[in-house]
Amino acid sequence: MQYPRKFLGTLAACLTASATALFAQSPVDYHTQIEPILESRCYRCHGPDKQESNLRLDRRISMLKGGDLGALVLVPGHPEEGELLKRLKSDDLEFRMPREGAPLDPSEIALIEQWVKEGAKWPGQMDAKEEKKTTDLWSLQPIEKSAIPANGSANPIDAFLQEKLSEHDLTPNPAAEPHTLIRRASIVLTGLPAAPERIEKFATDFKANPDQAYQELLDELFASPHYGERWAQHWLDTIRWAETTGYESNEFRKNAWPYRDYVVESFNQDKPYDQFVKEQIAGDTLGNDLGMGLLVAGPHAPASTVGQQPADIKQARFDRLDETIQSVSSSMMGLTFACARCHSHKFDPISIKDYYSMAAVFNDIEYDYRTPDLPAEHPRSAAGQRIMSAIAQERSQFENKQGWVEKWPDHLKVHFPESTTKSIRLNFKPGNFSLDEIQLYASATSTQNLTQQDGIQISSSKKEEHATRPVDYLIDDRLDNFFVWKHKKGESVSTPWVRIDFNDEQTLSRAELSVNRLAHYGWQYMVNKKGETVGGEVPWSFQSIEVLKQDGTWLTVVDAEQIEKNPESQQRIDRLNELALEHDKEAPPPVFIGKLIKPTKMHVMYRGSPTSPRAEVTPMAMEILDGDFGQSSDTPGPERRAAFADWLTAPDNPLTSRVMVNRLWHQVFGTGIVSTPSDFGKAGGTPSHPELIDWLASDLMDNGWSIKYALRQMLSSDAFRRSSAPSEQWSSVDSDTRLLWRFPPRWLEAEVLRDSILLAAGTIDLTPGGLGYHIYQPKLRYDQWKVVDNYGPHTWRRMLYQQRMRRVDDQMFTAFDFPDCAQIQSKRTRSTTPLQALNLMNGNLVVQQAEHLAKRATEEAGPVLDDQLRHMFMLTIGRQPETDELDVTRALANTNGLPSVARTLYNLNEFFYLN
Incomplete structure (x- = not known):
């Protein structure tokens, strides 16, 4: 008579300890001895119907791989290494399995241990292979360059946008006035308004040939050195770059600024974006060390804060690695990778193993200074060689x-x-x-x-x-x-x-x-x-x-x-x-771009704790995107990062180009096609125009990854050149203007607002690059930085060059949502508060620069008051005043003087809004 398998298993589970020992004399049979135990005690949480921690105990391959916590459940032949026996034997009620009911009988545990020792033989599953992971997440699907809709639009972008507008029966706004368009394009591309004479020339040329005048304007703006400064600021926001460490001591990072200048120069040179990415991840292999400042851009606790306890040092080391992972994954991949530090991502297909495999990629980077390998023709390289030759000559005399x-x-x-x-x-x-x-x-x-x-x-x-x-x-x-x-x-x-x-x-x-x-x-x-x-x-x-x-x-x-x-x-x-x-x-100084160290073996850290290492992992990118480079724990650090950079910029990687064109769109139109620029996961936004973002991503790669090319496409569109005038009718259909029936007006960022004030007053120093200006008083180690002068003449540079300190209120432009740089901030918050109005009316900088603007108007426009007023309008909002505006400002000037008019103009919506 043949008994059912379940009956035999129940019988085996009820045997006495001596009978179990008798069974152990022959190989343990999975189906009759092990499966009944797992089925009765484990399947409720880790079986075919439910998989807590993404772990199934009814599949051998799942036990070999482990679940969300990254620990190998089963290591055949080595019961002491796998998680299974550790959990079954533990006296810790939080750690022990099963959590519900009594622990397994010692005889059952001994049986399982013997089974593992014998190789965990599992009939029917010994040759099983793990199924390739799949996902329905839109951002991880291959990029498909859709055909451009045939609706008569000259610009492909407008063709895609028109499809959505037609679906909602929306009629787009007419084109903006020339003075509005030149101000808009100038601020978007350079962060600086156009000069009055350039506005007048554009208006004249625009009447004769609008398209030619506009394309010539774009040529001029793209060629400006201020273009790189403007777009560098966006990138620095994305990676929350700053010049202090953060944390309690918040120490200054002297010589962090060369990375900022590297970013400026990269945008000015229109460095292909794939090259830009590679240099920031593996610049030491490409002859551009400065780019690697991205890897150490985040905050970190210096040794003085960490202390010398070994556990604290380990924790701080992994915290620094986490900052690097955040910088890379959010800026270039648009994913919240850091969520997988303690367990697999709750929403996106990022496992804890993926996280620590990525940590292995960057395990040779330490938050520290390094002397960059500058080209021989660089002035500092030449100086260093000259001085070292003199030093060698002196040494030879001993x-x-x-x-x-x-x-x-x-x-x-x-x-x-x-x-x-x-x-x-x-x-x-x-x-x-x-x-x-x-x-x-x-x-x-x-x-x-x-x-x-x-x-x-x-x-x-x-x-x-x-x-x-x-x-x-x-x-x-x-x-x-x-x-x-x-x-x-x-x-x-x-x-x-x-x-x-x-x-x-x-x-x-x-x-x-x-x-x-x-x-x-x-x-x-x-x-x-x-x-x-x-x-x-x-x-x-x-x-x-x-x-x-x-x-x-x-x-x-x-x-x-x-x-x-x-x-x-x-x-x-x-x-x-x-x-x-x-x-x-004079020689190349050590720059805060990360020190290269010998990478150690990387393990999955149980619940994110560096004191609880589990399975060893090798350098890899995301498993679901075939991120296995074939590397081992012995692969040198530079090779790891170079392979990761190649994977990231490969044409079939669905993330890199999508994320970047969305960032460009966000800065041009105020909101990205995906409204969450650094989160393309399931918790982030979905594309308002899916076909368009894929077309843009593919087009970027097809055109040499040129950022200037992609931006020109966007700024040449009718959507960008439309009036921003509101419509109650269309706002009821598309209140947040995602469909771009009009150009969406928005606040100027703090830097643009401040730079515009100085530019209008004629006091701004537009010298590019170099050490930033300092506005803080010296501090004790654990004190905070305090602003002592944020409006003196030494500060009259572009705000990009203000030394950026974490956890500091600059006492004026923080009110205008100037970022703290402690957390990833892919887009600026936009607030309206009384402090903004008070700062623009009474702030020291505004009062001071209003005096300079009034003086400039008097010197440049001549003695006639109306001419002075017209010139002030052109310098601030880029247009001539209407008759009633001229009457009001004339009366104000006669009563309170020209500086009061200047302060009034600085407070106009037209001045601090991009329309």
């Missing part, structure tokens, strides 16, 4: 057996005769001093830090090391430590020392010693409690270096006191110190 010490602005370089040894000892003068990092090199020009080897031992003269700052932090290759190894005056040791022992003999000839070297860059504008400027102090307490000889005795290879006694050597050292200072000022 005798081979002689050592010397160079004082660079941020550290000491100690040179000594080439020595082969297994141990080196650095001695210091007694007293109050601190040391944070020791680096050892084989030669004067070597870049390989020999302390970064396995098995190195370090010890010191201190009897008791600080619990949270052990002496081995002196060789952790982190230049942003501070106060790691402190020695106080009066401590018992007469000569403080640090000893480093190698596994094998090493050839050494240079040591570099520093005290928080990066303070030289990051602590700019910082003071101590006494009000004194602080920075990276050099450890002048250095005394000598000794190396251990084979006979066990110590040999002094450099002695600072002996050097000081030799006038000739000291003069040469003084020259070297001068050259070092010159090099710091």
